[in-house]
Amino acid sequence: MSLAFLFPGQGSQAVGMGVELAEAFEPARRVFEEVDEALGQHLSRLMKEGPEADLTLTENAQPALMAVSLAVVRTLKIDFGVDVTAAAFAAGHSLGEYSALAAAEALSVADTARLLKLRGQAMQRAVPVGEGAMASLIGPKTDVALAEQAAAAGAELGVCVVANDNNQGNVVISGAKAAVDRAIEKAKELGARAIPLNVSAPFHCPLMQPAADEMAAALADAKIIAPRVPIVANVTARPVHDPEEIRRLLVEQVTGRVRWRESVQWLAEQGGVTRFAELGAGKVLTGMAKRIAPDAEGVALNGPADLESFAASL
Incomplete structure (x- = not known):
């Protein structure tokens, strides 16, 4: 069995996400604390209590979704002995690509949170609301x-x-x-x-160029190392290893097409992946994977029971 981990993008957020993980697992709580500290914001409280309108704001939804994904990653490793970097590949949908890179230890959790906060703010600034x-x-x-x-x-x-x-x-x-x-x-x-x-904005189109310029400046100063598991990039639908190429593709991703269908096809056909596990909030990518690669297994790891059954299945 060849395994790939998938990381969800914006739209999967919901008030209450990550609460069960935080209540059940110390490693998950620590991730939420790290993200709060990095942002100087009680993001975990917003995730737990809402209001939904504030959580849905791009600048909050992006780091929040990453936090839930990394809480799953950290809990799997510490409490269940399942190291995400032992997978064959990882991939993330839009902002989920940052989550994948953090899971693969190419970016620190704190830096990823700050980059995603800026990414959300920059995307919102790029085009006036309604245009x-x-x-x-x-x-x-x-x-x-x-x-x-x-x-x-x-x-x-x-x-x-x-x-x-x-x-x-x-x-x-x-x-x-x-x-x-x-x-x-x-x-x-x-x-x-x-x-x-x-x-709130027209993502992944040329109107996002001002946001891409902001992210280019931020990513130029970010510490990125080679990921411990190959990341299939949104822009190319192919694995990327080199830190400088990762930096460049993350900038291109702001205005470029998310080639998710091609990415999952590559994973199943060229990568030999037979099992997809979605880490974090929701089950959107699990459904997509089953439609794209119907012969592969798909599972979403959202809560404590999901993690326990997944770890037992390995």
């Missing part, structure tokens, strides 16, 4: 080709691109609001369902 939009194109007819055709129609009015190639039947577009609205109309003509997303 950008994102939409999910779904349905059996939806694939990258259809999404690109819809985005091309929208691009006649402004920036509009494919932002997330999640899996067959689920592709996200992003850009200027008028352009995305036009792309939604085109997608419906082509036979897809289109759902506008409740997001």
Whole structure:
């Protein structure tokens, strides 16, 4: 059995996430304390108590999701003797790539928290609220080709691109609001369902270039070492090992497409992965993995019982 660990991205956050882990495991509590200390913020209290609107803010959701993922990583290692770096590969969806790098010990938890806080703030600053939009194109007819055709129609009015190639039947577009609205109309003509997303900014499109510039400056000063497990990067859908390439791809990722379908396909077909374990909040990536690689097993590790059964299965 070849195992890959997956780390969720924005959208998987929920008030109460990580609470059971913190109550059950000292290593999880310590991770939440480290993140609070690094940010100078009671993020763990916000995660526990809300309000949801504050947790959903990009600058809070990103480090919070990372904290839950790393709480699982730390607990697996200390309390269950399962070292994430013994996996064949790791990958994370958008901000989850930072979680994967921290799990692989390429970045410290504290630095990752600070980088994600800045990343969220920079993304929010890049485009005034209301000027950008994102939409999910779904349905059996939806694939990258259809999404690109819809985005091309929208691009006649402004920036509009494919932002997330999640899996067959689920592709996200992003850009200027008028352009995305036009792309939604085109997608419906082509036979897809289109759902506008409740997001604060148009992520993973060229409008995010100011945020990419901010992250380039921050990442230039960040200490990044070679990961102890290969990370399959969003931008290339291929493993990355070199710290300088990791730095460059994290900057490109801000404006670039999340090639998640291709990443999971590579893991299953070229990487030989037969089991995917999603570490952190929610089960979104587990569902995607099962659709992309139906012959592989998928499991989400959210709470104490999940960790116990997973460790026992190894």
